Amino acid sequence: MPRDTETDAPADFSAIAAQAYTYAMPLLALETFRRRRIENGAMHRMMHYRDLLTPDDRQITTPNNDTLYTDLWLDLDRGPARVTVPGTQGRYISLHLLDAYTNTIAVLGSRTTGPDAIEVTLVGPTASTEGIEGPVVRCATPTVLGLYRILADNPDDVTWPRGIQDEITLDAPAYDGDELPPVDRHASWQSFFTEANRLIRKNPPPATDTEILRRIAPLGIGPDTVFDPSRFTGEEGEAISEGLRRCSDRMARIQASMGRGGAGWVPPRRNLGVYGQDYFLRAVVAVGGLGALPLEEASYFRSGGVGGEPFVGSRAWRLHFPADRMLPTEAFWSLSLYEPTPEGEFYFVHNPANRYAVGDRTPGLKWNADGSLDIWIGHDSPGADRESNWLPAPPGPFQLFLRAYLPRIELLEGRYKIPDPELVG
Structure with missing residues (x-):
């Protein structure tokens, strides 16, 4: 049985596998995206x-x-x-x-x-x-x-x-591609860590990752090793598999619950896109928002409900921006609506208006006489006179994402408070 090299105690492979899964997830997410996008991975x-x-x-x-x-x-x-x-x-x-x-x-x-x-x-x-x-x-x-x-x-x-x-x-120099098949986060632990270690060897981690690499070393994962799943006993393999499953389930629960429960707008983490040693946030974003920009470039706010009332399309909501409280940006902003998947991913929803976001550039958007703006959100039309400002929703649960490109300092510092949608039907 492999042992922890510092304590000479039997390794807790379930816990170690969860840490390794978290650390390696962004590598696999990016590689999976690449192979979906490019034929032969070229x-x-x-x-x-x-x-x-x-x-x-x-x-x-x-x-x-x-x-x-x-x-x-x-x-x-x-x-x-x-x-x-x-x-x-x-x-x-x-x-x-x-x-x-x-x-x-x-x-x-x-x-x-x-x-x-x-x-x-x-x-x-x-x-x-x-x-x-x-x-x-x-x-x-x-x-x-x-x-x-x-x-x-x-x-x-x-x-x-x-x-x-x-x-x-x-x-760039010529590149002929390769024939490696895609491996995603739902693969067996043997396939997941074999691919993860290949990517780690290809892309040596920075010195600031030394500690996490030490912690996952009992698995035989690192920039100078080759992962060998055959070295583990059946019991150890079951522990590794359990560690992956628990970590994957935790990520999915967190993704699905972020913004839920009617807590209002959830601001972005300050280290979004520049994660340092926040490996769990990095992994969660890789699964639920791959390629997220740093805050200074674009700030992402999300909400799954307000006042303890979760968003469902069978209800009707209004987001009201007073004339003197428009979202402060140097570029533009948009409000997007997504339907969550059980895996914690978010995608647009088919709707009769073929509209998936409303923002300051939406064609035909109507502003109120006093300069304020109302956005109507729900599965059913808010009425012909309001459809220009309608963001259609599925009949069931949904989440809202508000993007502010080149946000001003008052938004970055939290001095500007985004209005919450109000339940109107």
């Missing part, structure tokens, strides 16, 4: 979402309905990659670079580099920058995901953003 290519996302798009959980996406997949072990993005004449953009663990490397775009064209070379953690001209971003891991977002005001406002997508260039 890197060094771009994939464009040419329209605003709808209920039929389920590759990204908790998607926005505000921007077109482009994802760029890189393996910097093959060499540096140069990315060029054209200027956008003031239209909001961001190029969000994530490492293999879903930590933010950098966000380039409207807030940080301005509206002009972006030209940057990405290099791996130990690569030389000799001879490279222009701005360089050193990435924490060889595997990098670049998520490019460009504002599209509505489904009819996609022609110009598509043109910008067409002008994005990626200059």
Whole structure:
């Protein structure tokens, strides 16, 4: 039986497996997303979402309905990659670079580099920058995901953003792809940890992860080891499997319960996107909101109900913004509605209006005479005179996500309080 190397006591494989599952989950989530998106898992290519996302798009959980996406997949072990993005004449953009663990490397775009064209070379953690001209971003891991977002005001406002997508260039070494099958978080413990350890070896963790790596070492997982499931007895394997199951169930419960119970708006965690050693938050976000931006770029607020009354579409709700209390942003905001899955994921819902979000750019939005704004939420139409401001819901449970892009300081510091929806029917 493997033992803890410091205490010489039998290892608690259930607890260790839960820690290892939490630590490795973002690696698996990102890899699963990559293999869903790219044929044969080939890197060094771009994939464009040419329209605003709808209920039929389920590759990204908790998607926005505000921007077109482009994802760029890189393996910097093959060499540096140069990315060029054209200027956008003031239209909001961001190029969000994530490492293999879903930590933010950098966000380039409207807030940080301005509206002009972006030209940057990405290099791996130990690569030389000799001879490279222009701005360089050193990435924490060889595997990098670049998520490019460009504002599209509505489904009819996609022609110009598509043109910008067409002008994005990626200059990187050739990559032939691989034939490894996808492994998701519901795989057997043997498959999960075999794939997790392959990804950890491919993307060595930072020195700040030394302690968690020490704790999960009895499983034979680490940047310098090869995971061997055959070394465990049947009893140990059952304990490992139980640890994964309990941790997975806990993540799903937390995802499903966040914002529930009618507690009102739940603010984002301050370390969203820049997790440090908060491995559990990192894992939960990887499952329920992969690619979440840091707060300064976009602040995400969520609510599953108000005043002890959970949101269900069979009831009717009104979100009222007084004229002097509009959401304070430097860019734009949107209110999206999602139906939760049992696994803690969130997706848009089909509805007769084909509307999945309402925001300050919604076509035909009607403002009240005093400058205030009402958004009507529910499964049934609020009436013909209010349908311009209607956010349709499923008949059952739903959650609201309020996104503020380039939030102002009063929102970031919590001095601005978002109005709660009120039950009106």
